[in-house]
Structure formats: structure tokens, C-alpha cells
Amino acid sequence: MTDKQRPHPTPDDRELRLWKVGRALTLAFVAAVVVASGIFYGLVELLDFREIDSTEKLDAKTLFDLVKLSFGVVAGAGALVALVVAYRRQRVDEVGAHREATRLHTERFSQAVDKLGSDSPAVRLGGVHALAGLADDAPDDNLRQTCIDVLCAYLQLPFTPDPGDDAAHQEEHNRYLALRKVRHTILRLIGDHYRRPRGTHRSWQGCDLDLTGVTIDCDLSFRGATFSDCLVSFEGATFSDGIISFDDATFSSGRVSWHRATFSGGMVLFDGAMFCGSTVSFAGAAFCGSVMSFRRVAFSGGSVAFTATRFADHGVTFQAAVFSGGDVSFEHATFCGSAVDFDYTTFTAGEVSFRDATFRDGEVTFREAAFTGGEVLFVRSGFHGGQVAFRDTRFVGGLLAFNEAAFSAGEVSFRRGAFSDGMVIFHDVELSGGAVNFLDATGSIPHGLMGAVSTSTSGSVTLPSGWQAPSS
Structure with a gap:
């Protein structure tokens, strides 16, 4: 097939891209100040405050409010830092899980391909079902496409035609029938998966x-x-x-x-x-x-x-x-x-x-x-x-x-x-x-x-x- 198109990989599919901690925290603080300022001035306008009373003396109540405000700012900053760190940890965990899933998929893929190259038709049949299952469970579209391509490539391989079922060629005839069963199974699985609605499990549409x-x-x-x-x-x-x-x-x-x-x-x-x-x-x-x-x-x-x-x-x-x-x-x-x-x-x-x-x-x-x-x-x-x-x-x-x-x-x-x-x-x-x-x-x-x-x-x-x- 010419001009083949592949799904475009997203950054998460191959590598983890995160900003440095200092840059992330700076931007998070700036965003928090902008949002807080917007909310504050919005409330001032909503409640129709025109001016703020001033006093020359600092009473105990006002001092206590300032202390609470100071601790609140510190607590908010700490929460913001914790949020940034938690986000980065979550992203690292997600990418790590994806990499682990990809590693396991690769191991299973290698085993399935080995089975598909076996001399035994029964083992090949097992490899066919293993590859179809891998395509269903693939963590991304690129890996699913790879499994489908391998199944198609197997069908494209040349095969020995039926030598006939006479006594002199009975063994070759039986092997031909067994290998034809493998090819027919691949075709049946392809049809089954392409009939499933796109977006559902085990669908290969797209x-x-x-x-x-x-x-x-x-x-x-x-x-x-x-x-x-x-x-x-x-x-x-x-x-x-x-x-x-x-x-x-x-x-x-x-x-x-x-x-x-x-x-x-x-x-x-x-x-x-x-x-x-x-x-x-x-x-x-x-x-x-x-x-x-x-x-x-x-x-x-x-x-x-x-x-x-x-x-x-x-x-x-x-x-x-x-x-x-x-x-x-x-x-x-x-x-x-x-x-x-x-x-x-x-x-x-x-x-x-x-x-x-x-x-x-x-x-x-x-x-x-x-x-x-x-x-x-x-x-x-x-x-x-x-x-x-x-x-x-x-x-x-x-x-x-x-x-x-x-x-x-x-x-x-x-x-x-x-x-x-x-x-x-x-x-x-x-x-x-x-x-x-x-x-x-x-x-x-x-x-x-x-x-x-x-x-x-x-x-x-x-x-x-x-x-x-x-x-x-």
C-alpha cells in the first residue's frame, strides 16, 4: 500500500515533557495572584465598595486578622506548591505506567511473532490469536496498527498450493489444509474487528x-x-x-x-x-x-x-x-x-x-x-x-x-x-x-x-x- 497514513503520536506516547520546577512554580504563583486579584476586585464591584476606612491605631482585632491573613497566604503558597508537585508526580506516574504497558506489550508481541513463525500450524494459530488480542489491548493506535500490519504481512507471504489429496501427497495436503486454516482465521478475525463500531473495545475501524x-x-x-x-x-x-x-x-x-x-x-x-x-x-x-x-x-x-x-x-x-x-x-x-x-x-x-x-x-x-x-x-x-x-x-x-x-x-x-x-x-x-x-x-x-x-x-x-x- 502506498502513501500509508499513521495516527500521529502525542508527546505522552513517547516521552515525558515537563517544565522545570522553578518555572512551573513561578507560573503557578503568577496565575494564582491574577485569579485572586480578579476575584477580589470582582467582589468589590459586586458589593459596591467605594473606599476603605483608614485608622491611625492598630487594634488587637485588626492585628489578629493580619496574622491570620499571613498564615493563610503561607498556607495557600504551600498548597500551591503541593498541587504543582502532585501534578508532576501524577504525570510521571502516568507516563511510567504507559511505558510499562508498552514494555509488556513489546514482550508479548515478540512472543506472538515467534509463534507465528513456528513450523507447527497449531502454534501459528495461537500466535494469530495472541496478536489479535494484543491489537485489542494496545496502549496506543501505533502499537495496534503494528499488530494489524504483521497479520496482513503473514497473509501476503507466498504459500505452496494444494498438491492434491492423493495418497502420494497426503501429508503435504494435510499441512496445506492446516496452514490454510491459519490464513482463514486471520481473515475472519480481521472481518470481525472491522465490523465493530469505532471507539468500542476490539474495534479496528480507523x-x-x-x-x-x-x-x-x-x-x-x-x-x-x-x-x-x-x-x-x-x-x-x-x-x-x-x-x-x-x-x-x-x-x-x-x-x-x-x-x-x-x-x-x-x-x-x-x-x-x-x-x-x-x-x-x-x-x-x-x-x-x-x-x-x-x-x-x-x-x-x-x-x-x-x-x-x-x-x-x-x-x-x-x-x-x-x-x-x-x-x-x-x-x-x-x-x-x-x-x-x-x-x-x-x-x-x-x-x-x-x-x-x-x-x-x-x-x-x-x-x-x-x-x-x-x-x-x-x-x-x-x-x-x-x-x-x-x-x-x-x-x-x-x-x-x-x-x-x-x-x-x-x-x-x-x-x-x-x-x-x-x-x-x-x-x-x-x-x-x-x-x-x-x-x-x-x-x-x-x-x-x-x-x-x-x-x-x-x-x-x-x-x-x-x-x-x-x-x-
Whole structure:
């Protein structure tokens, strides 16, 4: 992970910083005199005293009051000194306790790391739980982050693949299963701790999580987790099995990256997740065997990028998602055999970009989607096979642009679309093959469509009866 951020240590975390006694006492006396003077003059004003009676003789009562005042001043000074000394002692004790806790944490950390490097899978498993417990009990965020980093580093270590369960490799197979259990335990503990609300015991939310290049071949749940003020990296990770759940998770700040990750099996779920201020990247990711679900996702801020992403096989669904702010980019994405589903999705603000995307086989659907604001751009996209469907879609605001797009195969369908407001643009579109279907569409003709039809060299463009194709 690049540009990692760490919690900034406070002075108490590393060293004790106290003023010298003389300086501390001087400042304490000055502060006491200023406060006492303020209180005295405040009372004089409050009680409306205008002058003080004077006398030439010092009687016994006045002398006794002066003696009491003198002792009171001395006692107050002594109390002030005691207070300063007590404060310094308390601070020394606190820092000493912190140092002792840090020393004990370091000893336990060394023992846990030794266990994690053991040849015995059972001992390694004990080291995993010991490190997780140390992270829970860490006296400061830096030490907690160190424990998390060690667990992540273990997952990043290369491991021998399964040799098979035949008789000749039974021992190696059993060892593989045992070590896989260690890795799966770490992943389960990570998910458990990141699901706990921030600020509660055993919560790791707010800490960086580096799973760069890790193979995730088991169930992993971040359901309901909040990712804010941290860096989370799945860059280059491989999701090959199990169910990975980010259902109802919140991405509110910080950065989360799936850059060049490979989704080759299992399911990855973002149902009900909220992207409201973070930077999320799927750039260069490959979806070639997993099922991705973004149902009911809300994009209300920040940015989500799918630049140079490849969708092949299986499906990605954004059903009933809400794009109400921020930018979501599928630029340079390649859809080459998968089903990507935006059915019932609402686009009300922000920008969703398919610039330079390639649609080759597979199916991308926007059935009954609503474009009521914002922009959805297919600029310079290539439709070379498969089907892109906008059936029963409502265009009542915002912008849907196909500028410089190329239709050479497959089908793009706007059947029963309602073009009642906003702008749908087909400027400089090349219709050299495939089919574009507007059958039963209602409303205004999309800008530039008739010009594109008039210059079409091949393919089929089906228009409703109210939209007349230009005569050749």
C-alpha cells in the first residue's frame, strides 16, 4: 500500500515533557495572584465598595486578622506548591505506567511473532490469536496498527498450493489444509474487528488494512463496517472462492482500493453499501468468474473508479442503486461476456462515465432505470457485440451522451424508453453494424440520432412511427 497514513503520536506516547520546577512554580504563583486579584476586585464591584476606612491605631482585632491573613497566604503558597508537585508526580506516574504497558506489550508481541513463525500450524494459530488480542489491548493506535500490519504481512507471504489429496501427497495436503486454516482465521478475525463500531473495545475501524496481493478463498464479512480516515488496500488481491460481503458498509472518507484485483470465483456483495466521501478504485480489476452485487448502493460523494476494468463471465449487478452525487467511472472498461445489471437504478446527480468502454458480448442492462439528473456518458465507447438495453427507461433530466460511440455489432435497445426531458445525444456516432432499437419509444428524438441514422453504412436502426428516418 502506498502513501500509508499513521495516527500521529502525542508527546505522552513517547516521552515525558515537563517544565522545570522553578518555572512551573513561578507560573503557578503568577496565575494564582491574577485569579485572586480578579476575584477580589470582582467582589468589590459586586458589593459596591467605594473606599476603605483608614485608622491611625492598630487594634488587637485588626492585628489578629493580619496574622491570620499571613498564615493563610503561607498556607495557600504551600498548597500551591503541593498541587504543582502532585501534578508532576501524577504525570510521571502516568507516563511510567504507559511505558510499562508498552514494555509488556513489546514482550508479548515478540512472543506472538515467534509463534507465528513456528513450523507447527497449531502454534501459528495461537500466535494469530495472541496478536489479535494484543491489537485489542494496545496502549496506543501505533502499537495496534503494528499488530494489524504483521497479520496482513503473514497473509501476503507466498504459500505452496494444494498438491492434491492423493495418497502420494497426503501429508503435504494435510499441512496445506492446516496452514490454510491459519490464513482463514486471520481473515475472519480481521472481518470481525472491522465490523465493530469505532471507539468500542476490539474495534479496528480507523486503522489501515493492507491486503495487497492476498488470496482470499474463504468467506469474509465486512457487513456494516465503516471505512473512514484510513487506507484499505485489496490491490492485486485474488478473490477465488467464498462470499466476500461489504453489505451495508459505509465508505465515508479515506481510500479503498481494489486496483488490479482479480475476482475469479465466489461472490462479492456491496448490497446497501454507501459511498459518501471516500476515494474507491476498481481500476484495472478483472471480473472473470465472480458474481458482483451492488444492489441498493448509494453513491452520494467522493469517487468510484473502474478505469480499465475487465468484466468477463458471470455477472455484476447495480440493481436499484442510487447515483446521487460524486463520480463513478467505468472508463476503458471491457465487458466481454458478463452480465452487468443497472436495472431500476436512479441517476440523479454526479457523473457515471463509460468513456472508451468496450462492450463485446455479454449484456449490460438499464431496464426501468431513471435518468433524472447528472450525466451518464458513453463517449467513444465501442459496441461490438452482446446487448446494451435501456428498455422502459425514463429520461426526464440530466444527460445521456453517446458522442463518438461506435456500433458495429450486437444490439443497443431503447425499447419503450420515455424521452420527456433532459438530453440524449448521439453526435458523431458511427452505425456500421449491429442494431439500435427505439421501438415504442416516446418523447423527443435524441439529439444527433437522425444524423447518425442518415450516415449509417450498415446495421439496423428501428425507430417508432413518430420518428421518421430520413429518406435515402
